Amino acid sequence: MTASLFRSMLLVFAASVVGSFGAVFLKLGAARLNGSLLSFANSRLVFGVALFLGSSVFYLLGIRSGQLSVLYPMVSLGYIWTLAWSRLFFGEPFTRPKFFGLALILLGVFFVGLGSK
Amino acid sequence: MRLTSIAASPAKKRPASRRKGVALVFSCTLLGAAAQILMKNGMAHFAPTPVALLTNIPLIIGFALYGVNTLMLVLALREGDLSTLYPIIALTYVWVTLLSYLLLREKPSLFKNIGIIIIIVGVAALGRGNRK
Secondary structure, X not given: OXXXXXXXXXXXXXXXXXXXXXXXXXXXXXXXXXXXXXXXXOHHHHHHHHHHHHHHHHHHHHHOOOOHHHHHHHOOHHHHHHHXXXXXXXXXXXXXXXXXXXXXXXXXXXXHHHOOO | OEOHHHHXXXXXXXXXXXXXXXXXXXXHHHHHXXXXXHHHHHHHOOOOOHXXXXXXXXXXXXXXXXXXXXXXXXXXXXXXXXXXXXXXHHHHXXXXXXHHHHOOXXXXXXXXXXXXXXXXXXXXXXXXXXXX
16 A cells, blocks of 8 residues: 555545544534524534535545545544444434444445445 | 515424425435536636636525525424434435436446435335324
């Protein structure tokens, strides 16, 4: 593995972690909506959107040097982190359909990555 | 200003509410795919000048769709489990791949085709688990 690929993988890995926390904050912010348009400007939603933007920056920096077939599927690692955070922060149960569905999605994205040269 | 339709938030989520969450994320994936294709199109004649940016309609619509997309994701997240709804976003890969074949004339690839079928099965498995 070249140093440049390792650097790209680190960046995309960071993008997946930052993005998964973005999802957590969007969920936290969503619970604060009260029907008023102003409630969309709550700190949790704003922070969640900022994390999503930050995640995109890491991702774009990461994929700049190519090797999409490796890097593209790595973004979907974020779904695994989100599964863990969902249980940790929101007490959502781990269920068989969640593991099974997620495993298939990761496999599918891996294949899409293989086809993206 | 009140948005009463999105204000209702039962403490215990009923199946109809959970289906609404899935339907919203599903719509998100369609919008997200359209946004990606538009932005790719817009980046093809990207120039870092104000006039070029303000007249780059595909790029502007693409960004706007991302905004709407995020808004809908937030509304969806009120309706169900994050761990069920969030991975559904992977359907975006399916639409982007199909739209790239149709609109960007990309050559179909066996690996991509296998991949998008597996993603669809995976999302279906997640969705079925959500019904119980």
